[in-house]
Amino acid sequence: MTRVIEVPTHFDDRSFDQFAAGFGAWPPEEKLLVDARAAQWASPYGLIGLLTAGQAIAEAKGERPLLTVPTSDEVRRYWARIGFFRHAAELFELHGRVPKAAASGPSDVLLDVTPVRAMEDVHQVVEKISESASRILHGELGLERNAAMRFSMALSESCQNIVEHAGTGGWVAVQVYTFRRRLGRRVAVIAVSDAGVGFRRSLESTHAKRFGERWGDGAALEAALIQGVSRFRDPGRGQGLAGIKGFLDRWKGKISIRSGTARLSIVPAWDDDLPLADHLAFFPGAQVQITIPAQEAESR
Amino acid sequence: MIETIRIGHLLRETASSPYRNLVTRPTGAAVRVRIEDALARSDCLTALLDFSGIELLDFSCAEEIVAKLLLAQALPQPRFVLLRGLRDDQHDAIAQVLTHHRLAVAALITGGEPMLLGWVSPDARDAFACLYRLGRGCAGDLADALGWPEPRASDALEALTRHRLVRPEGALRYPLLVA
Numbered sequence: 001m002t003r004v005i006e007v008p009t010h011f012d013d014r015s016f017d018q019f020a021a022g023f024g025a026w027p028p029e030e031k032l033l034v035d036a037r038a039a040q041w042a043s044p045y046g047l048i049g050l051l052t053a054g055q056a057i058a059e060a061k062g063e064r065p066l067l068t069v070p071t072s073d074e075v076r077r078y079w080a081r082i083g084f085f086r087h088a089a090e091l092f093e094l095h096g097r098v099p100k101a102a103a104s105g106p107s108d109v110l111l112d113v114t115p116v117r118a119m120e121d122v123h124q125v126v127e128k129i130s131e132s133a134s135r136i137l138h139g140e141l142g143l144e145r146n147a148a149m150r151f152s153m154a155l156s157e158s159c160q161n162i163v164e165h166a167g168t169g170g171w172v173a174v175q176v177y178t179f180r181r182r183l184g185r186r187v188a189v190i191a192v193s194d195a196g197v198g199f200r201r202s203l204e205s206t207h208a209k210r211f212g213e214r215w216g217d218g219a220a221l222e223a224a225l226i227q228g229v230s231r232f233r234d235p236g237r238g239q240g241l242a243g244i245k246g247f248l249d250r251w252k253g254k255i256s257i258r259s260g261t262a263r264l265s266i267v268p269a270w271d272d273d274l275p276l277a278d279h280l281a282f283f284p285g286a287q288v289q290i291t292i293p294a295q296e297a298e299s300r
Numbered sequence: 301m302i303e304t305i306r307i308g309h310l311l312r313e314t315a316s317s318p319y320r321n322l323v324t325r326p327t328g329a330a331v332r333v334r335i336e337d338a339l340a341r342s343d344c345l346t347a348l349l350d351f352s353g354i355e356l357l358d359f360s361c362a363e364e365i366v367a368k369l370l371l372a373q374a375l376p377q378p379r380f381v382l383l384r385g386l387r388d389d390q391h392d393a394i395a396q397v398l399t400h401h402r403l404a405v406a407a408l409i410t411g412g413e414p415m416l417l418g419w420v421s422p423d424a425r426d427a428f429a430c431l432y433r434l435g436r437g438c439a440g441d442l443a444d445a446l447g448w449p450e451p452r453a454s455d456a457l458e459a460l461t462r463h464r465l466v467r468p469e470g471a472l473r474y475p476l477l478v479a
Binding site for chain 2: 119123126127130146149150153156157160164235236239240242243246
């Protein structure tokens with residue numbers, strides 16, 4: 001028997017829960033068909049979440065899932081341009097015409113879909129993005145020149161969390177796009193996802209007792225993002241997320257972290273997301289999205 | 301005597317690569333070990349860490365290099381530590397990690413007065429700036445210059461001395477670069 005999981009038409013951090021619900025129990029026992037034919041748009045968060053699902057199934061020794069590629073030419077080309085199919089081909093049996101990723105002039109893709117497995121990968125990610133980050137964040141989004149450095153710091157710390165806490169590899173992608181639905185402005189988005197143990201299991205041995213019966217995915221996210229705790233005894237740990245929060249506060253940005261069955265967000269005034277969404281469908285590892293909006297003309 | 305340590309050189313030697321970004325904890329820890337080795341071979345009382353040429357300094361590296369170096373100052377032969385060649389975003393990263401540990405360090409600014417990064421009281425900040433302008437001073441000198449009661453100036457100087465942000469010589473305190 002094959003379980004069909006539909007990729008939402010508009011696939012982003014919000015519709016991700018619908019995608020996650022399609023899997024049922026983890027790891028899924030049935031053969032999976034991930035149907036992306038109807039996809040019209042996917043954020044970097046959606047695309048690396050899709051790869052994370054394939055990775056988690058592979059690591060659980062599950063049968064290689066099928067993936068039907070989007071019907072839309074334009075969508076297929078974008079997925080190829082951001083490097084999705086290159087990695088998806090290793091995790092899914094692809095069905096449908098996959099375009100070659102053609103190199104073309106200036107792009108809104110700041111960082112292709114990139115695997116993060118070791119600290120060396122973090123160095124390479126930061127090196128790769130440094131030049132374009134300055135051009136886009138200052139030139140296009142109207143942030144101060146040194147915001148590019150802070151953006152790269154946020155990227156570096158997010159990627160390091162995979163290597164230090166996930167217990168397996170993960171993915172990162174960075175893109176600029178117009179956020180029509182909720183903001184009506186250009187945004188720069190960092191998306192990071194891994195198929196690892198998740199925040200709850202990572203923090204359980206050191207922090208669960210303190211939370212008592214409240215302990216769960218939501219409490220673990222709260223401990224990490226709001227209280228800045230870490231699984232390490234070293235008192236200097238946990239400052240990466242604190243630093244990211246400071247950067248987001250300054251630029252009216254948003255961070256959203258989904259792990260297990262919960263999603264915790266620091267929600268700026270321009271967004272209407274829930275600060276904490278609990279009892280969601282389970283999804284392996286952790287998924288992080290950092291959104292930096294273009295600055296309004298009066299604040300420039 | 302001041303031992304100047306160029307962090308960019310250490311990074312290139314440590315990573316065996318052309319990277320100019322100080323990112324990840326292992327990189328920071330490796331650079332710190334190099335700094336400690338250099339200080340162990342030096343007789344100088346003051347270490348000047350020069351960050352010129354470094355592009356990005358993330359929080360993990362700020363913690364591993366600067367905070368842990370200062371925390372290690374409780375060891376025998378503690379040094380005075382000064383920073384140079386930092387940009388705004390690097391100031392912020394260092395200030396954050398030091399504040400977390402209730403530590404502070406002085407950073408030299410091109411064409412300006414040194415500034416304190418990290419956690420010190422407002423009085424200690426004022427006293428630090430005043431001492432830099434005076435060139436040296438005791439609690440009485442500071443009290444006169446700032447219009448404070450002497451015990452207040454004494455407390456502020458004591459805090460700066462404890463954080464190794466000024467060099468003591470008898471009752472006098474000196475800014476580090478005048479030492």
